[in-house]
Amino acid sequence: MSISICNISxxxxxxxxxxxxxxxxxxxxxxALLGPSGSGKTTxxxxxxxxxxxxxxxxKVQDEDVSQLSARDREVGFVFQHYALFKHMSxxxxxxxxxxxxxxxxxxxxxxxxELLHLVRLxxxxxxxxxxxxxxxxxxxxxxxALAVKPRLLLLDEPFGALDAKVRQELRTxxxxxxxxxxxxxxxxxxxxEEAFEVADRVVVMKQGHIEQAGTPQDVFDHPATPFVMDxxxxxxxxxxxxxxxxxxxPGFAMEYPEYQNPVSRDxxxxxxxxxxxxxxxPQLETSLPVRVxxxxxxxxxxxxxLVSDAFGAAINVDLSPGRYRELALRPGDQVFATxxxxxxxxxxxxxx
Amino acid sequence: MWLSKSHRVLPxxxxxxxxxxxxxxxxxILPLIACLFKVATLTPEQFFAAVWTERARAAYLxxxxxxxxxxxxxxxxxxxxxxxLVRYEFWGRRFLDSLIDLPFALPTxxxxxxFSSLLVKQGWYGQFLVPLGIKGAYSQLGIIIVLVFVGLPxxxxxxxxxxxxxxxxxxxxxxxxxxxxxxxxWRVLLPALQPSLMTGFxxxxxxxxxxxxxxxxxxxxxxxKTEIAPVLIVARLEQFAYAEATAIAxxxxxxSLVSLALVNWLERRSRRYAP
Numbered sequence: 318m319s320i321s322i323c324n325i326s327x328x329x330x331x332x333x334x335x336x337x338x339x340x341x342x343x344x345x346x347x348x349a350l351l352g353p354s355g356s357g358k359t360t361x362x363x364x365x366x367x368x369x370x371x372x373x374x375x376x377k378v379q380d381e382d383v384s385q386l387s388a389r390d391r392e393v394g395f396v397f398q399h400y401a402l403f404k405h406m407s408x409x410x411x412x413x414x415x416x417x418x419x420x421x422x423x424x425x426x427x428x429x430x431x432e433l434l435h436l437v438r439l440x441x442x443x444x445x446x447x448x449x450x451x452x453x454x455x456x457x458x459x460x461x462x463a464l465a466v467k468p469r470l471l472l473l474d475e476p477f478g479a480l481d482a483k484v485r486q487e488l489r490t491x492x493x494x495x496x497x498x499x500x501x502x503x504x505x506x507x508x509x510x511e512e513a514f515e516v517a518d519r520v521v522v523m524k525q526g527h528i529e530q531a532g533t534p535q536d537v538f539d540h541p542a543t544p545f546v547m548d549x550x551x552x553x554x555x556x557x558x559x560x561x562x563x564x565x566x567x568p569g570f571a572m573e574y575p576e577y578q579n580p581v582s583r584d585x586x587x588x589x590x591x592x593x594x595x596x597x598x599x600p601q602l603e604t605s606l607p608v609r610v611x612x613x614x615x616x617x618x619x620x621x622x623x624l625v626s627d628a629f630g631a632a633i634n635v636d637l638s639p640g641r642y643r644e645l646a647l648r649p650g651d652q653v654f655a656t657x658x659x660x661x662x663x664x665x666x667x668x669x670x
Numbered sequence: 671m672w673l674s675k676s677h678r679v680l681p682x683x684x685x686x687x688x689x690x691x692x693x694x695x696x697x698x699i700l701p702l703i704a705c706l707f708k709v710a711t712l713t714p715e716q717f718f719a720a721v722w723t724e725r726a727r728a729a730y731l732x733x734x735x736x737x738x739x740x741x742x743x744x745x746x747x748x749x750x751x752x753x754x755l756v757r758y759e760f761w762g763r764r765f766l767d768s769l770i771d772l773p774f775a776l777p778t779x780x781x782x783x784x785f786s787s788l789l790v791k792q793g794w795y796g797q798f799l800v801p802l803g804i805k806g807a808y809s810q811l812g813i814i815i816v817l818v819f820v821g822l823p824x825x826x827x828x829x830x831x832x833x834x835x836x837x838x839x840x841x842x843x844x845x846x847x848x849x850x851x852x853x854x855x856w857r858v859l860l861p862a863l864q865p866s867l868m869t870g871f872x873x874x875x876x877x878x879x880x881x882x883x884x885x886x887x888x889x890x891x892x893x894x895k896t897e898i899a900p901v902l903i904v905a906r907l908e909q910f911a912y913a914e915a916t917a918i919a920x921x922x923x924x925x926s927l928v929s930l931a932l933v934n935w936l937e938r939r940s941r942r943y944a945p
Binding site: 366368387388389392393394395397399401402403404405406407414415417418419446447448459462463465466 | 837839840842843844845846847848849850853857858861862864943
């Protein structure tokens with residue numbers, strides 16, 4: 318089922334949670350609403366669910382306008398950040414709840430619940446109470462409970478937010494696999510860009526009640542539409558300077574930027590991703606920036622190096638491949654030269670080059 | 671040593687236990703033993719004759735019956751009050767909230783007097799109720815009314831914190847799964863509140879069993895009709911039949927213990943999901 322979100326606005330008192338938001342969620346997709354807190358992502362999710370009424374605009378599910386339907390008539394599965402399991406019911410009865418309130422016969426309920434217990438890998442735990450489960454298990458029960466009534470859509474509100482890093486990682490992969498199996502149109506809210514990019518096949522970045530950018534993870538990562546998106550997607554290096562005739566001038570050094578050949582100088586902000594900077598013992602270009610190594614973190618698939626430019630005064634983060642790191646044999650205190658390979662420049666009036 | 675040698679943050683377990691046992695002995699166990707000693711001066715026949723007269727049986731029945739009915743009513747009223755106080759924001763909420771505790775502080779004799787003056791034929795309530803055949807004053811109904819009054823805070827105060835801790839998303843989850851309001855109430859909210867309702871019930875019931883001051887002013891204290899067991903005890907005392915009075919007290923106490931133990935057991939059973 319596809320979702321069409323048309324011109325949705327929502328205000329809480331003086332606080333504008335959403336202003337004129339429109340978005341298409343294709344059928345069978347797994348979409349992430351990504352943004353900092355207060356960006357309106359949870360409000361949007363709750364409006365899709367019917368838990369919140371929009372002040373203006375409407376929601377369509379597969380061409381049917383559901384704006385006036387109550388939450389319980391929308392046939393939407395919802396997973397809450399803090400699970401919201403029924404504490405006085407066993408795991409089995411939690412999952413069966415949706416079918417029980419529809420007065421389904423026990424003969425129908427039982428096999429369906431067992432099937433779901435299998436799906437969320439909790440076989441044999443049907444008789445436990447939620448208080449006897451771990452956080453990850455509880456969230457899987459919540460998911461099974463939401464799926465039990467065969468919802469048209471599945472909505473998840475920061476589903477892994479309350480879990481520790483390792484469990485979160487596991488559940489991400491598991492949710493991705495589950496989606497491949499079920500193909501229910503799924504929208505989930507997260508403030509974790511890594512999670513969004515790892516799980517979703519569409520990413521929507523939100524800020525202060527509007528959508529900054531929507532697209533595939535590849536699109537959004539490679540072509541960030543605004544400085545906000547660029548900034549939000551990771552530990553990016555930011556340089557404020559002046560742009561003029563193919564060069565970005567910063568206090569102390571310059572970077573090539575051939576896309577802008579206008580001789581008229583203007584203020585600009587350049588963003589450089591940590592893995593798009595090269596380090597060398599000798600300057601690669603005459604514009605390479607002399608820097609001093611401050612800290613090296615070799616744990617993980619990339620080696621993160623923190624450097625400081627003594628002339629320029631600011632810190633720069635660089636990610637090196639482990640191979641390159643061994644070649645350079647960097648130690649704190651070493652003097653090296655940094656050459657940015659790719660910059661993205663945003664001019665203050667939001668004119669994107 | 672029956673204690674495992676674990677190191678606690680706060681020392682003094684033995685002192686604490688000794689203190690608890692001493693206080694309990696002085697306050698509860700010794701008075702109880704004193705009662706039993708007093709009763710022991712009676713022969714079994716005398717004991718039975720004192721505690722199992724028709725008048726005494728009627729008094730036990732009324733005491734337990736009225737307390738039970740009042741506690742049931744309190745559960746219903748208290749749940750509703752707690753719900754309103756927790757779930758809605760309105761002007762004067764804090765004032766209402768503090769009003770709930772009034773029955774704790776008010777001398778219950780005052781409550782008995784006020785209610786009997788309200789419920790007599792000329793009273794504010796009585797002028798409407800008595801023509802309808804509802805006699806509140808000097809009746810069993812009157813006893814139930816004052817017991818509801820004195821027991822009300824217990825249910826409100828036990829349910830309130832639990833209701834506050836119930837996250838709104840549990841109800842939202844029920845709605846998302848297709849439950850209507852009625853189903854949400856019966857299948858989700860009430861079962862979650864059940865243990866606290868049971869506790870409130872037990873406290874209100876126990877309070878009713880022990881209540882004396884308000885009841886004597888409203889019931890009329892007619893033997894076999896509106897005489898509760900504590901009043902019967904006082905009646906025996908006034909006849910200088912101390913041993914008989916104590917015998918009735920001991921029976922009342924035993925019945926109270928059994929019924930409270932039963933309620934406690936039910937309560938624990940309803941909490942089984944929260945280890």
